[in-house]
Amino acid sequence: TAARLCIEAHELNAPPTQLYEDEHAMVRCSPELNAIRTEKKLTDLSIQLKDNQIMSVHKLILAARIPSLYEALTAPPTRRNSVLHWPSVSIIFASAFLRYVYTGQLKVSESNAVGLILLARQVSLLCVETWAASYLAARTTTENLASNWDFAKSMTVEPLMAACLQHMKIYFEATVATDLFLRLPADQLLTLLQADDLQVDSEEKVFEAIVHWVNPGGSRDPDRAEHLPQLLREVRWLETNPHFRRQLIETDSVVGGNVEHLRLLSLIDNWISNPTEHAERQCPFNMNRRAASFPASLLLFGEASEGNRWSIVSYDPETGIEEVVGRMRKRFYAAYITLEENVFSIGGWIEGQGVSSRVDVFDTKERRWKLQAPLIIRRQQHAATLVNVGDSIKGNNETLILVCGGGYNQPADCGGGWQLLRACEIFDPLQCRWHILPSMREKRVATTAVALQDGRVFCFGGFDGTSRLSTVEFCCLQRNWRETKSHGAAATDTFWKTAAPMRFARSKLAGAYFRGRIIIVGGYNRKGGLSSVDMFSPPDAERPLGEWTELTDMQQPRHMCFLLVCNERLFAIGGEEDPQNTVEEFSSKDPLPPIDSDLVTWTWIENRRASKLNGIRGAATVIL
Template sequence: MTMGDMIYEELEDLMHFSVHDLPGRGYAVMEEIRRQGKLCDVTLKVGDHKFSAHRIVLAASIPYFHAMFMNDMVECKQDEIVMQGMDPSALEALINFAYNGHVAIDQQNVQSLLIGASFLQLQNVKDACCSFLQERLHPKNCLGVRQFAETMMCTTLYDAANSFVHQHFVEVSLSEEFLGLRAEELLELVGCDELNIKAEEQVFEAVLAWVRHEREEREPRLPELLSKTRLPLCRPQFLADCVQQDELVRCCHKCRDLVDEAKDFHLMPHRRPHLPAYKTRQRCCTSITGLIYAVGGLNSAGDSLNVVEVFDPIGNFWERCQPMSTARSRVGVAVVNGLLYAIGGYDGQSRLSTVEVYNPVTDTWTRVASMNSQRSAMGTVVVDGHIYVCGGYDGKSSLNSVECYSPEANRWTVVTEMSASRSAAGVTVFDGRIFVSGGHDGLQIFNTVEYYNQHTGLWHPVAGMMNKRCRHSAAALGSQLYVAGGYDGSGFLSGAEVYSSVADQWSRLVAMNTRRSRVSLVANCGRLYAVGGYDGQSNLSSVEMYDPETDHWRFMAPMVCHEGGVGIGCIPLQPA
């Protein structure tokens, strides 16, 4: 056998040869041929403008024309096709896009391009236009972008613009677009829970500015608008000096009745239960991202820590910040006016009544008034600018007592006690009320749930959870209340439940990836974060995030300095 025979026998009878850039070069050649006006077999007409092209290129690149030319529509046999309702320059740009895959988007053409791309079913160009608009949202244009997005059924852009309006409400209310809103649009806006405001007075001032812009036509709508404004949340001095004295309010008896209702809220607390719940519910913009602070807790040996670290959910990283003066595990944490309060807890030897407050601007801790009782493993929430601590453990027994702290007065007062002693319960604010779920009294673990109406000082029972649990955590997100993790007396839990106040009913939620007792749950930017805990064998530094849109938990960056048992607080970042 010769060498030539050996080579011939070992080689296959097939070789693949390809030129990878041929399709791209082919489109470039076709574009040049079109520019020369050669081999074109169709003309697209908009008004007096005509554009020649090749059917095969249009069909290959633009879904609208693929459907037209491949399905024997009337137009497939026409040499000239009239394109109704399209902007000529947008059509020309999109024809060019069919040949070269490039389109230049700017402030002048973005809307016409989006309309044209939507008509031609060019989803990628439509998405690019939406991204362009979303990246350039501004208080002066966001209402117009939102309306345009709704018209074009661009859901992602609409949601982004809507969130921007809520986040920047005060600046938006000073814009020409705001003054041009229809009454129905303004009613919907001022009725929204999600407005990012420092005080309800800002909503009142925005409403009056809108009415005064076209007073004769809009003045009859003022009572309806003020009924959506939460006047009881305005300061009494503002109600007396500004609202009551305003000329528009004084000449309308329905408006005066609303002011009287708001004044009665402050002067006669016993009437507060008769007000609709929304009128006294603080607005809270949940779409604003916040920094999550992990406070105190435990190390791997089970020792209490004074360590504090902060999580950036956008960058997905933790970094250490100034430690507390006192080691605290099972500590209560609350955020009021951008300040972080660390309340009570356990220092490794005794339960604490002391409180210290962290200022993230100065990165410093200072002491404030102590609670009336020593307690750890209590629930801590903020309502109407006041901090409430519910239950807990004082070193001897579980507690049913509740205390309320006024930052302005720097004073703790005892309020109505819960119906049962509860240590390690899940506590959160939901529908403007304090909800307390589960916990234990030293003898039994509960599935019961009750809520506190701070206006009446009364506790009310609601439907119990499906599982009894303690050492779990609770958080409210949107129109639902969530509980996750904990311990049921026989095992450590990964399961979660969700409560609907409308149905007064609990249902199961997809479980976390990890069993977590002593977990901390916090809502941030439309998602839930489960931080740390104990899985039955070791303390946890891991963090999971639940997204209601995907109904899925996924792991985030773990804590750097902690091994579970932390208190959690979220300080919102003001939008840029």
């Protein structure tokens, strides 16, 4: 069954009951079917449930909707095939399941998710199992981690297992303190330790976790100790204190007189202390640094405060410390996107060229510019966003750059003036090539675009040549995006859908995805620059057009500014109102706000200015 997830799968603050539906839900075209079921009319099949409960249904509907039952239900009538026996299924689970069969809509809650998975597995209905598993995965917490993990392992529910492992990685130290950690098999513990994105304060704590696992209850388990060499190799020893390493070799009980363990620890310490002696030999431990060891910074592009030049400045939002890391040509109204270690500067107005299709990439490791494949259509004041397409669990995902809207000035022999764009294109990094996508419904210059984790891309506001826009439209990029027809009104209407409009029209706005919502800040209207901030809850089954909520205004008006998430914090940067080098943060009074914190209560706090720039014309989040 072609299906869509109606609410973001990774929102921990989602409602306790979540509605999923088929792409073409039966309830929308034949609502009478469910009415016939609930009124028990024309039924010709009984289902015997747990505690001898009976439900009456229709053979035709079940045979058509549940392929695994088709052969049995369409066979010549017998006493045997007039009753289905589901003796382990309660009426609560069966009711939710059969409601889906008749309507194409599935309501999943904490009370029925496990039962729906078991019943879906019994009748081989994959979409129901997938939805219920994604519901549990999105709500995995430290409190329910053990029960979710045990269920996922026993039934081999891979999406839920992946979510549990991801939670263990993010909250590793909290997981170590639980009984579940001591019950982990060696291969799962090894998987955790191998993760470069394991969130842990220090590698010494990784070592302590290994010792804790090898010594459950305070005494060494000989079977677990056999895995010690493999586990110890995954500690990032380069990040440990030399005194700590020497103390392990001399006194720590983890060695326990085992010559192999002692030899490994000595080899590791010697490798780090005398690297030149081992140039031709394989490193005895994992040398990768964990991502958590690299706090992100803001990379700012614009006019230098000293001298008639443009600079690239790294800005630490925690301390306000700045460093000039490169130079650049004068470039207004470009779009800036981070992809791995590179920052793409896309289009814009470039000194000596005018409005350009040029794409340059700043390599943050080598700290130099490289030329990339140009846009198909030159443009400035356009929107760009990074889009993840596919399923990372299945390994078929890809990361793309989508560009939409903007405009360019026409040559004099074509009448001059500005050509505003509906056109969209997408960049495939693997092929280093741009592809045309279906055009948007409206021309939009000075717009902003934000992508969600499910491949949806939303485009907000802008200017169409006559007036500023409050409208919102969105598309959903799938794995087969290359097969999308890119031309014609039909392609546009199929590809781009409308969503709830903003509270008021504006152009030159900025947006970002933050804590499961889209935040829109600033902009420009007939009154001038705006300090307003709004939160957009994306469309789902309960809110088919999405929903807007007003948040606290910024400290100052900002148009043509940038909104970025850095180290899970949200920053508004720059703008064309003086001073043009300010930074402010959207902040909670709670120093460690929970994931479901009410953003309505948050306020904006001014940060230290980016003093090495007079004006910020581009910004990106990077790890330097």
